[in-house]
Amino acid sequence: MLEERQKKERRVGLPELPNAEKGKVVLRFAPNPNGPLSFGHARGIVINGSYAEKFDGELILRFDDTDTSVKPPLLEAxxxxxxxxxxxxxxxPHRIVIASDRMEHYYEHAEMMLSRGFGYVCTCSAESFRELRVAKSECPCRNQESGFNMELWNKMLDGTFKPGDAVVRVKTGMDLKNPALRDWPALRMQDTETNPHPRKEIGSKYRVWPLLDFQSAVEDHLQGVTHIIRGKDLMDSTRKQTLLYQHFEWDYPETMYWGRVKVHEWGGFSTSQMRRDIEAGLFEGWDDPRLPTISALKNRGITSEALRQFWIELGVTQKDISVPLATLYSHNTKQIDDDAPRISFVRNPVKLQITGEHPMTVTTSVHPNHDSMGIRTFDISNHNVLIEKEDSVKPQVRLKEFADFDLSGQSAKFISQARSDKRPIIHWISENDCKKATLIHPSDGEILEIEGVLENHEYTPGTMLQIERIGYGILLDDCTIMFTHD
RNA sequence: GCUCGUAUAGUGUAGUGGCCCAUCAUAAAGGACUCUCAUUCCUUUGACCCGGGUUCAAAUCCCGGUACGAGCACCA
Known part of the structure; x- marks a missing residue:
């Protein structure tokens, strides 16, 4: 090396993807549709999707909807x-795959497993197999002839067997040192008469259903997935699936894992738990602003760009982390501030009557850094303005962009248009230019509805606003703002 | 219990043997700008889990410990 090594640049963005060839990368994100997407799911989408984009590859969105009783799918999802x-x-997403539409493929592979002798139908109970697994001993079903296995398989399919009577296992070895890998179950039966699949085209059509490790493994192969990036809780899944791939003589995709994420303000986020809480009436729905769902975040004014930057910044480390929402909010502020019109919202308004000679109109900018966004005009010809109750106790204030005043009860004495001293600057609204409005503020599990008056405006619902001296918010309708963050 | 994984400032993150008395962001504190408690800018505070080993040289490799997390479901 002739050249001196340069000071290394700090790596930004996603880490390198091993063995990735431009145009040939296929990734997937596979949620259970037992509810809409949560904040945590966003990581899977953002990371996998960003790699797909970066490498000109494909992102598959796959619905892993193979459980009808423990985590039943939700049709709307x-x-x-x-x-x-x-x-x-x-x-x-470039492709959408629904596992429950692909049952024939899973059956076909199950039969291949049985006929080639690396899978068997096990009629042991879950409890007795658990003991065998701990003892590293084989169960009697393990050495059945493939013909007999096919017979038993058909009894699963035709309903001779009932749920719990039999499962299909992959022969991996009962002496494996990791107990999680020993002859793991690939397909089981479900009572889809009492718990039909919510998709009506599926309903009670199948009794035998693949379990995640089998369904996912087969489907990843069928779809040509090259890279699997998922939570590290699925590390043993990789090992189980690799053993299956060896039987089928397939190559397992490259894998990367991320650790567990908690948000200080929310703790963990379980879709099943949210579903129970919503059904119990604790929340108004999946987009209740207190909930860590994507729809709630979106409705609260968090941009997708902020979410993307947030997850990319966290990267793909296997550390278990706990992050504050302030980090997400900081990304969001950077996204919205330049475009957010400034607006005045006065909480708990107190009316003041102005005394003394004073201008009849005041103009101020829509955005102090962007004159192009125009001006706002206030009409004070009736001498009445509204300020926050909290500010009304201050003896001397400056109404922002207007003038200095001395306050005394309900009256405000005009002092000077120019700043005369360092008195605090407060926001205000002229009585002629406002209407009653509500600021919805989700906080500490409560939804506060703060009443006040809002400056007249012509913004459409969905507009992000910077509420002077309060924070950012998203306009829900003419006179309702959802608070986003400080 | 068995198995697997992770450990860098308050919180995240970069760093894969010498560029590192360690990067960047965020948070906190202070300041500049500003007629918002907004935005922007500047400054400061602040970290390689512990103990051994390998090496001329370790945040980086090895071993042990500790802590935290995960799997061992006929859930995903």
Whole structure:
């Protein structure tokens, strides 16, 4: 090396993807549609989607909807999740795969397993198999002839067996040192008469259903997935699936993992728990602003770009982390501030009557850094203005962009238009230019509805606003603002 | 219990044997700008879990410990 090594640049963005060839990368994100997307799901979408984009590859959105009783799918989620994924990424997933539409493929592979002798139908109970697993001993079913296995398989399919009577296992070895890998279950039966699949085209059509490790493994192969990036809780899944791939003589995709994430303000986020809480009436719905769902965040004014930057900044480390929302809010502020019109909202308004000679109109900018966004005009010809109750106790104040006043009860004495001293600057609204409005502020599990008056405006719902001296908010309707963050 | 994984400032993150008395962001504190408690800018505070080893040289490699997390479901 002739050249001196340069000071290394700090790596920004996503880490390198091993063995990635431009145009040939296929990634997937596979949620259970048992609810809409949560904040945590966003990581899977953002990371996998960003790699797909970076390498000119494909992102598959796959619905892992193979459980009808423990985590039953929610019909609306099949519609909502792709929309939310597209909102988050700025592009739609390239392929959508629904596991419950692909049952024939899983059956076919199960039969291959049975006939080639690396899978067997096990009629042991879950409890007795657990003991065998601990003891590293094989169960009697393990050495059945493949013909007999096919017979038993058909009894699963035709309903001779009932749920719990039999499962299909992959032969991996009962002496494996990791107990999690020993002859793991691949398919089981479910009572889809009492718990039909919510998709009506599926309903009670199947009794035998693949479990995640089998379904996911087979489907990843069928779809040509090259890279799997998922939570490290699925590390043993990789090991189980690798053993299956060896049987099928397939190559397992490259894998990367991320650790567990908690948010200081929310703790963990479980879709199942949210679903129970919503059904119990604790929340108004999936987009309740207190909930860590994508829809709630979106409705509260968090941009998809902020979410993307947030997750990319966290990267793909295997550390278990706990992050404050302030980090997300900081990204969001950077996204919205330049475009957010300034607006005045007065909480708990107190009316003041101005005494003394004073201008009849006041103008101020819509955005102090961008004159192009125009001006706001206040009409004070009736001498009445509104200020926050909290500010009304101050003896001397300056009404922002207007003038200095001395306050005394309900009256405000005009002192001077120019600043005369360092008295605090407060925001205000002229009585002629405002209407009653509500600021919705989700905080500490409560939804506070702060009444006040809002400056007249012509913004459309969805506009992000910077509420002077309060924070950022999103306009819900003419006179309702949802507080976003400071 | 068995198995697996992770450990860098308050919180995240960069760093894969010498560029590191360690990067960047965020948070906090102070300041500049500003007629918002906004934005922007500047400054400061602040970290390689512990103990051994390998090496001329370790945040980086090895071993042990500790802590935290995960899997061992006929959930995903």
């Amino acid at each position: 099949y519609q909502q999740i792709p929309e939310e994924a597209e909102w988050l990424l700025g592009f739609a």
